[in-house]
Amino acid sequence: MIRVLLVDDQAIVRAGFRVILNLAEDIEVVGEAGDGPTAVELAARLQPDVICMDVRMPGGDGLSATREILDRTAGRRPEVLVVTTFDLDEYVFGALEAGAAGFVLKDTDPDDLVDAVRGLARGQGLVDRSVTRRVMREFARRRPPSTDDSDALALLTAREADIVRMLAKGMSNAEIAGALFIETSTVKSHLGRAMAKIGARDRLQTVVWAYRTGVARP
Template sequence: MIRVLLVDDQSIVRAGFRVILDLAEGIEVVGECSDGPAAVEAALRLKPDVVCMDVRMPGGDGLSATREILDRSAGAPPEILVITTFDLDEYVFGALEAGAAGFVLKDTEPDDLVDAVRRLARGQGLVDGAVTRRVMAEFARRRPPDGADSAASDLLTAREADIVRLLARGMSNAEIARTLFVETSTVKSHLGRVMAKAGTRDRLQTVVWAYRTGLARP
């Protein structure tokens, strides 16, 4: 059972999300909050698997709450899915830099919301398709620190670096496997080792790391 915490200052939004998620098989909404500080307390107390986090909320924003939840959670922290009406770059970048594992807009289809929660619970990050290209293009434009490219490459084997670059192009494990003529299980194993070396928790944060270090480029 995937345990979900809903965080949004609008009760009608939380009610709608609760209906959608509670009707989905294998998902249980274990709590609701209307601001960031309450979300931090509830996340530490309830230990959800996924937190659906709004960005703009009176009394404490979602990005600060995301950082605090991830910093203070003992053991395995929850995956943070940022859900907002705002698709402005600053919110997307802020969410990713705060450590969020996913980003979708509030007008996403119910099935897509359920799929997003399930993907995050499996350790697969995602960004809404409407903003993915812009987000990654911006990370690619940011100049990495001098020597970051070689430092990142030194961490990885040649095959691991190839897989990360293909991942940064938006390829699935199956597509990477076909491109490199290997088994999908081999790709998964390599990605697991990459995440351990890079200190990332999921695919999305691994892509962000690759662009930040210059390992992946446009």
């Protein structure tokens, strides 16, 4: 079972998400929090696999909570799915920097929410075509590349850079494989090596890096 912690200051939102997620046979909502500090406490005690984290909450925002949870967690860290009302919310950028693995909008389709939770539980950061690229572009504009980014870029092979660029466009492994006429397993291997070189822990952080360094451009 995928253990999920819901964090949102609106009880009605948490209730709706609980109903949606508990309908899935492989997902169980194990706790709820209405603010950041409570989320940090419950994350340590309940050890969820995925945390659905709101960003704007009185009494402690999701950005601070995400950073604290991921910094304090020993062993396998939970995956944080940022859930926000606005796709260009200022807090989203900070949450991504803090280590969040993906985000969805609160008006997302219920099936997409379930798929997002499942994807994060498998270690696959959420890269959504319709929303993520807009956020990543703005993220890249506000966060210029560092010396470490430039050093990592120099380590990528041409094929690895191509695959990272296609990933940033929102393409799946299968779509990348089809475009390059290679096997899906080969795409995974190239992508895994590229992520290791740039220090990205998941697909979403890889997309962030791609836009920040100019490997991918609007």
